[in-house]
Amino acid sequence: MCRNIRTLFNFDPPVTSEEIQNASLQFVRKISGFNKPSKANEAAFQAAVEEIAKVSERLIHSLETSALPRNREEEAAKARARGAARFNAAIPPNASD
Numbered sequence: 001m002c003r004n005i006r007t008l009f010n011f012d013p014p015v016t017s018e019e020i021q022n023a024s025l026q027f028v029r030k031i032s033g034f035n036k037p038s039k040a041n042e043a044a045f046q047a048a049v050e051e052i053a054k055v056s057e058r059l060i061h062s063l064e065t066s067a068l069p070r071n072r073e074e075e076a077a078k079a080r081a082r083g084a085a086r087f088n089a090a091i092p093p094n095a096s097d
Contacts, residue, residue: 005030009060012069017057024053 005026008015028048029035037045 008056009063010065010067010069011072011075013072015060017053020056020060021049021053024049024056027052 005023006019008019008023028045032041032045032048034041034045
């Protein structure tokens with residue numbers, strides 16, 4: 001569930017409000033244990049998502065770095081390569097025997 005939370009700081013193009021909202025939703029899902037809350041918990045769940053999104057946006061926009069911005073496509077390619085290596089390593093060499 002939490003694998004969808006990605007680093008959002010120092011990218012070119014900069015992070016969007018939608019990306020921050022999605023990461024906030026994933027965070028609240030993870031800590032609450034709910035993928036979708038019940039009607040009784042829906043208001044608290046949504047309030048938490050909104051509050052975390054606001055705090056996250058403030059944090060990201062206040063951070064400073066001297067590093068060059070990362071390229072989204074390059075970072076995605078690296079992540080795919082890491083995933084392929086991880087999943088290929090998990091399959092025993094003679095698994096089909």
